[in-house]
Each structure stands twice: as C-alpha cells, then as structure tokens.
Amino acid sequence: MNEYMTEEEIKELAAQLRCPTEDEICELMEDSNSFMISETLKKLSLGVGDVVMELGPGNGHHLKSILKTAKEAFIVDISDYTISAIGERYSKSVLEGKLKTILTDGVSIDIESGIVDKGFTVNTIYFWQDPISYLNEIGKVFKNDGEFFITFAHQDSVKDLPFVKYGFELYNEEKLQKLCEGSCFSVSELLLKTEKISSKIGEELQRDFVIAKLIKSS
Numbered sequence: 028m029n030e031y032m033t034e035e036e037i038k039e040l041a042a043q044l045r046c047p048t049e050d051e052i053c054e055l056m057e058d059s060n061s062f063m064i065s066e067t068l069k070k071l072s073l074g075v076g077d078v079v080m081e082l083g084p085g086n087g088h089h090l091k092s093i094l095k096t097a098k099e100a101f102i103v104d105i106s107d108y109t110i111s112a113i114g115e116r117y118s119k120s121v122l123e124g125k126l127k128t129i130l131t132d133g134v135s136i137d138i139e140s141g142i143v144d145k146g147f148t149v150n151t152i153y154f155w156q157d158p159i160s161y162l163n164e165i166g167k168v169f170k171n172d173g174e175f176f177i178t179f180a181h182q183d184s185v186k187d188l189p190f191v192k193y194g195f196e197l198y199n200e201e202k203l204q205k206l207c208e209g210s211c212f213s214v215s216e217l218l219l220k221t222e223k224i225s226s227k228i229g230e231e232l233q234r235d236f237v238i239a240k241l242i243k244s245s
C-alpha cells in the first residue's frame with residue numbers, strides 16, 4: 028500500500044474494499060477505520076437485551092464488545108470471506124445461537140422482519156447498488172422506532188483518492204438526507220467528525236466522516 032501502486036493495483040484495492048477476499052485487506056481496514064467504528068458504537072449505545080445488526084463488518088474485531096452486551100447479533104455481508112472468517116472467530120457465539128452470520132447478495136437480507144432494535148454500518152454505503160431499495164430492505168428487519176446508524180467518509184474528504192473512481196458512490200449530508208426521504212427511515216441526527224489517518228495508499232490525510240442516526244418509521 029504505497030504511492031507507487033499501479034492503476035491495476037489501485038483497481039484491485041477498490042475491489043477488495045468492496046468485497047474482501049483476504050485477511051490482509053480486512054486488517055488494513057480495521058487499522059484505518061477503527062475510530063469511525065468506535066465513534067459509531069458510542070452513538071449506538073447498546074443496551075443489555077438489544078438485538079443488533081451490523082452490515083459489512085470487515086474483520087469484525089469490534090464484535091467482541093457487542094457480543095458481551097447484546098441479546099443477539101446479526102452480521103450481514105456480501106463477502107463469503109468475511110462471513111466465514113467471522114463465523115470461525117466467534118464460533119462459540121454462533122454455536123450458542125447468539126451470533127448469526129448472513130450472506131447477502133446486496134439486494135435482499137434474509138432476517139425475520141421487525142426484530143432488530145439497533146443496527147449500524149460503517150463504510151459500506153458507497154457500494155449499495157440500488158440504495159433506496161436496499162435501505163428499505165434493511166428497514167424491514169427493524170422494529171418500529173429502531174435505530175440505524177450509517178457512518179461514511181464525507182465525499183469532500185475522499186473524492187480525490189485514486190481508488191474511489193472504481194465503483195464508489197460518495198455521499199455528503201444532503202445526499203444522505205435525500206436518500207432517506209425515499210425510505211422507511213427518517214434522519215434524526217447528522218454528526219460530522221474529523222480525524223487524521225494514513226490513507227490506503229500511504230498518504231497522511233484529514234478525513235471528515237458523518238454518523239447519520241436514522242429512526243425506522245412505522
């Protein structure tokens with residue numbers, strides 16, 4: 028991961044960020060996105076007995092603390108690799124029926140309707156193929172008044188990174204708000220945060236990111 032990557036390597040990096048097939052990229056994401064994840068988890072403020080869902084967990088190191096508190100956790104991902112790696116890492120919770128791993132095609136989500144209290148997703152919205160339909164599909168699994176947090180890098184911070192031209196749909200606050208207007212969620216809070224990170228190609232940069240809190244309407 029450095030400034031001398033070829034265009035082919037940058038393209039491959041973009042594909043791995045969209046749908047990881049190996050541990051190395053998941054570890055890299057964990058390093059560079061840990062602040063986004065921990066700030067999202069603070070806002071999520073999980074309570075004992077909550078049923079929680081995460082969409083696109085990457086390597087899922089952060090699931091350890093979630094599994095201590097939640098009654099039940101679902102992770103949903105398009106990556107076979109991610110789903111099986113997390114299933115192995117948390118096999119005890121899977122066996123106990125506390126953690127359910129769900130492979131999605133990015134269109135439908137195979138979870139019973141109306142059972143999730145709280146959910147979150149970090150750095151996945153860029154890859155949603157049909158965002159309004161998918162947001163409504165996600166919404167189905169939530170209880171009424173359930174809370175869903177979408178965390179994403181602000182488009183102004185990342186638009187010039189070389190890999191985003193390969194299939195990333197970038198968002199700002201207005202675009203997110205507009206997306207939600209066509210969905211079963213309403214936006215209750217938009218929080219803008221800033222951090223300094225080393226980018227996936229080795230540059231130092233300031234990254235602004237948004238944590239959007241959505242509420243499922245009846």
Ligand SMILES: C[S@@+](CC[C@H](N)C(=O)[O-])C[C@H]1O[C@@H](n2cnc3c(N)ncnc32)[C@H](O)[C@@H]1O
Pocket residue numbers: 044045046047056057060063064082083084085086103104105106109131132133148149150151154155156
């Ligand atoms: C860039 S990684 C982010 C991982 C982690 N959340 C983080 O911030 O470090 C994107 C993750 O979302 C998953 N993903 C991509 N599109 C998805 C979709 N439509 N539904 C569910 N998961 C998706 C990928 O397989 C991957 O695990």
